[in-house]
Amino acid sequence: MRRPRACFVGASAGGVTALQKLLLELDDDFRLPMIVVQHLHPSTNVTPSLIYRSRARLSFVEAEDKAPIEEGHVYFAPADYHLLVEKTFRFGLSSDRHVQHARPSIDVLFESAAIAYGADACGVVLTGANQDGAAGLRAIADEGGFAMVQDAADAEFPLMPSSALKAVPSARTGTIAEIAKELSRISRS
Amino acid sequence: MTKIDEVERHLFFEGIYLKYGYDFRQYAEASLDRRLAGLLGDYQASSLLDLLKRALREPEEFRKILGSLTINTSEFFRDPTFFKVLRESVFPVLKTYSKVTIWSAGCSTGEEVLSLAIALKEEGLDRRATIHATDINPFVLKSAKTGIFEASCIPTFNKNYAAAGGTGTPSQYYGAEYGLVRFNPDLLENVVFSEHNLATDAAFLEAHLILCRNVFIYFSRELQERALELFARSLVHKGFLALGSKETLRFSSLAPNFQAVSPGENVFSLLSRSEPKP
Ligand SMILES: C[S@@+](CC[C@H](N)C(=O)[O-])C[C@H]1O[C@@H](n2cnc3c(N)ncnc32)[C@H](O)[C@@H]1O
Numbered sequence: 001m002r003r004p005r006a007c008f009v010g011a012s013a014g015g016v017t018a019l020q021k022l023l024l025e026l027d028d029d030f031r032l033p034m035i036v037v038q039h040l041h042p043s044t045n046v047t048p049s050l051i052y053r054s055r056a057r058l059s060f061v062e063a064e065d066k067a068p069i070e071e072g073h074v075y076f077a078p079a080d081y082h083l084l085v086e087k088t089f090r091f092g093l094s095s096d097r098h099v100q101h102a103r104p105s106i107d108v109l110f111e112s113a114a115i116a117y118g119a120d121a122c123g124v125v126l127t128g129a130n131q132d133g134a135a136g137l138r139a140i141a142d143e144g145g146f147a148m149v150q151d152a153a154d155a156e157f158p159l160m161p162s163s164a165l166k167a168v169p170s171a172r173t174g175t176i177a178e179i180a181k182e183l184s185r186i187s188r189s
Numbered sequence: 190m191t192k193i194d195e196v197e198r199h200l201f202f203e204g205i206y207l208k209y210g211y212d213f214r215q216y217a218e219a220s221l222d223r224r225l226a227g228l229l230g231d232y233q234a235s236s237l238l239d240l241l242k243r244a245l246r247e248p249e250e251f252r253k254i255l256g257s258l259t260i261n262t263s264e265f266f267r268d269p270t271f272f273k274v275l276r277e278s279v280f281p282v283l284k285t286y287s288k289v290t291i292w293s294a295g296c297s298t299g300e301e302v303l304s305l306a307i308a309l310k311e312e313g314l315d316r317r318a319t320i321h322a323t324d325i326n327p328f329v330l331k332s333a334k335t336g337i338f339e340a341s342c343i344p345t346f347n348k349n350y351a352a353a354g355g356t357g358t359p360s361q362y363y364g365a366e367y368g369l370v371r372f373n374p375d376l377l378e379n380v381v382f383s384e385h386n387l388a389t390d391a392a393f394l395e396a397h398l399i400l401c402r403n404v405f406i407y408f409s410r411e412l413q414e415r416a417l418e419l420f421a422r423s424l425v426h427k428g429f430l431a432l433g434s435k436e437t438l439r440f441s442s443l444a445p446n447f448q449a450v451s452p453g454e455n456v457f458s459l460l461s462r463s464e465p466k467p
Pocket of ligand 1: 294
């Protein structure tokens with residue numbers, strides 16, 4: 001397997017806690033760009049750096065339109081916008097209609113990642129009470145990218161990860177701790 | 190999502206451009222591809238070449254396709270704090286001019302223009318201000334000109350009006366008619382609506398304030414650059430430019446020409462023109 005050049009993470013209900021744990025468990029030398037869609041209420045205005053911590057020296061930022069994607073950063077989709085990646089490895093935002101009842105939608109991010117990064121993308125679907133992310137993870141896997149899904153038993157809300165696993169039966173599954181370990185290994189490889 | 194073939198996308202937009210003059214060749218690709226994939230599904234077309242054939246032969250269909258390629262979502266006093274900044278930091282400067290020209294570029298269905306007109310009125314600037322409201326899409330302009338909206342927009346209007354620093358009662362600006370609301374026609378008295386394409390058309394006015402909100406996210410960096418040059422040429426010295434709340438000049442080579450007035454709300458003022466006045 002090639003070392004993915006970026007990892008894309010989708011989380012919904014229960015996601016903030018799951019992400020806090022995942023980010024805390026990453027090794028201190030983790031550098032891989034991480035791009036996150038966490039479903040939130042459209043009017044929430046969160047400052048990622050106030051919510052998330054990590055042992056690794058990572059910057060937690062909201063993804064900005066046209067910003068280049070860089071190592072050592074964890075990017076979060078702004079509330080009420082779809083977040084996409086372009087073939088130029090920069091971000092794009094859009095107010096196109098909701099997908100899977102969600103904006104930002106995990107499918108939208110992942111499908112753009114599959115097109116832009118091809119086999120160099122890594123997709124991770126965490127806890128959630130809907131089916132967003134399943135089609136997107138399929139798209140990443142179809143391009144030869146690396147797919148991971150949180151163990152349904154480990155997830156606070158299992159519907160989202162189990163739907164993703166149904167769409168991509170070959171995806172690697174694991175607890176948050178195991179996913180963090182795997183991501184750390186990939187980042188080093 | 191159906192994957193869009195690069196060559197077909199290219200031919201599709203070349204064809205549209207040659208036939209109708211609409212230039213989508215430099216829009217942000219990732220979201221545009223999603224809209225194209227949606228269109229292929231809607232038309233049950235197997236490829237963009239089939240869709241192009243229809244668009245070329247049937248202008249009526251092209252109009253519909255045009256509508257699906259642009260995102261027209263808008264809202265009254267969208268990002269209320271932005272309108273507050275306008276009233277507090279921009280209007281006081283506009284008051285020093287005897288005539289004020291404002292350009293709302295990408296005005297869509299008119300919510301932004303009416304919000305602006307109301308704020309100008311409450312600040313006593315309505316008589317000296319002319320608003321030029323432009324968009325690429327003739328359909329949204331036609332609807333904007335009527336001043337009529339679905340009544341469902343009213344809760345947002347009322348809520349945002351107060352948050353945006355409105356000093357009157359929101360209901361003084363509209364009347365309800367059969368599930369619709371009509372905004373007072375005098376609000377649109379000094380508004381000129383016209384088609385203008387930021388990708389292809391030239392500068393046509395000298396403005397004190399340009400609003401181009403929630404349009405840049407649909408453009409590539411190259412197209413943003415073109416539009417910014419156009420704005421720099423269309424603004425008076427120290428004129429204001431307002432972008433959407435998630436749009437930034439940070440990644441543009443023209444950033445040094447602008448100074449942030451209110452960084453949080455993406456309001457800038459022009460320091461120097463990129464070119465002398467024509
Ligand atoms: C999302 S709406 C923004 C409406 C309003 N400014 C607001 O912020 O609520 C974007 C508008 O930009 C228009 N637009 C897209 N491409 C354009 C172009 N090349 N030139 C002018 N307007 C364009 C679309 O037709 C659409 O009405």
